[in-house]
Amino acid sequence: MLVKSARLTESGDFARATKSGVRYSSANFVGYLYIDANSINPARAGLIISKAVGGSVARHRLARKIRHCLQDHYTKLPTGSLLVVRGLNNSATADCKQEVVEVIEKLVRKTNERANKN
Numbered sequence: 001m002l003v004k005s006a007r008l009t010e011s012g013d014f015a016r017a018t019k020s021g022v023r024y025s026s027a028n029f030v031g032y033l034y035i036d037a038n039s040i041n042p043a044r045a046g047l048i049i050s051k052a053v054g055g056s057v058a059r060h061r062l063a064r065k066i067r068h069c070l071q072d073h074y075t076k077l078p079t080g081s082l083l084v085v086r087g088l089n090n091s092a093t094a095d096c097k098q099e100v101v102e103v104i105e106k107l108v109r110k111t112n113e114r115a116n117k118n
Contacts, residue, residue: 002071008046008082017046017082022114024106028091031103032084035111039080045070048086058092069100076108083107 008014021034047066049059066085077083085100 002045002067002074005042006044006074008044008084013044013082014046014048014084017084018048018086021082021084022107022110024103024110026099026103028088028096029099029103030086030088031100031107032082032086033077033107033111034082035078035115036080036082041080043074043077043079043081043083045074045077045083045085048084050087050089052089053087053092059087062087062092062096065096066100069097070104073101073104076104078108078111081111 008017017032017034021032024031024033047063049063051059053059053062066087070083070085083104085103
């Protein structure tokens with residue numbers, strides 16, 4: 001479980017990450033990473049799980065799996081970053097550990113490449 005200070009809770013933060021952040025899609029997940037270079041706050045992460053994934057039990061099970069994966073790889077996120085992981089329709093049956101790790105690694109790599117270009 002992520003500590004409270006590591007969670008995204010405000011809709012403005014979710015909007016900033018999904019609209020202005022770098023995006024990476026896999027078969028079952030979409031990840032968004034927004035980095036505020038001027039921020040000294042620790043990285044924060046949030047989830048968006050659609051009702052299309054399934055009922056309440058399926059959505060919460062998927063959210064727990066994703067949070068567990070985030071907890072293990074949270075330290076790879078740069079300071080001041082906002083990470084949002086969106087579960088797509090068929091993600092409830094996916095091997096989320098490997099796929100979420102891949103999404104996080106690709107997002108960090110993309111943001112580093114973008115930062116090096118500027």
